[in-house]
Every structure is written in C-alpha cells, then in structure tokens.
Amino acid sequence: MYCPKCRAEYREGFLECSDCDVDLVEKLEPLPKMPGFVKMATIFREGNIAVIKASFDKTDIEYYFDGEQSHRLAPVPLEARLMVREDFKKEAESILRDLELL
Numbered sequence: 805m806y807c808p809k810c811r812a813e814y815r816e817g818f819l820e821c822s823d824c825d826v827d828l829v830e831k832l833e834p835l836p837k838m839p840g841f842v843k844m845a846t847i848f849r850e851g852n853i854a855v856i857k858a859s860f861d862k863t864d865i866e867y868y869f870d871g872e873q874s875h876r877l878a879p880v881p882l883e884a885r886l887m888v889r890e891d892f893k894k895e896a897e898s899i900l901r902d903l904e905l906l
C-alpha cells in the first residue's frame with residue numbers, strides 16, 4: 805500500500821498514512837516524467853546516494869533521485885533511480901565513474 809501524497813510504502817494492514825492523514829492506495833500513479841532528464845543509474849544503497857549528492861552538489865549538475873522515499877519501512881532494500889538532466893550526462897557519467905558507481 806502506498807500514500808498517494810508522500811509516496812511512502814506501507815506494509816499490508818495499514819490503511820492511512822501517519823504523516824499525511826490520507827487513505828493509502830493500492831498502486832501509485834507513475835511520477836510525471838521530468839522532461840529532459842535521463843536515467844543514469846539505479847542506486848541500491850543509501851550511502852551511495854549520499855556520496856552522489858555530495859559530489860553532484862559541488863557541480864552545476866541538475867539531478868534528482870526518483871523513488872528515494874518510497875521505502876520508508878525497512879527492511880525493503882532501497883532502490884532509487886538517479887535522474888540527470890541530459891545536458892549534464894557526460895559530466896555526471898565521469899563523476900560516477902570516479903566514484904566507481906557506474
């Protein structure tokens with residue numbers, strides 16, 4: 805079950821989101837695609853997300869993580885897609901290579 809507002813995932817048995825006070829739904833609508841952004845990598849570890857953020861925030865790269873908050877209830881492994889604006893793809897790629905995440 806998912807919260808349609810904050811997109812948190814809940815286990816079976818939960819009916820409403822404790823943060824947003826809205827009814828959970830069976831399935832989330834896919835996020836509207838950000839135009840001009842491409843998927844660079846799928847990241848499975850929170851530590852790696854922090855590393856990427858630290859590196860990318862020093863640059864002008866425009867990016868976001870898709871799905872970052874969708875697994876609030878561990879032990880579901882985190883899975884986030886790193887989306888980067890197309891113009892920054894090359895720059896992002898070389899940073900990810902340096903970090904050995906690509």
Ligand SMILES: [Zn+2]
Nearest residue numbers: 807810821824
């Ligand atoms: Zn919520």
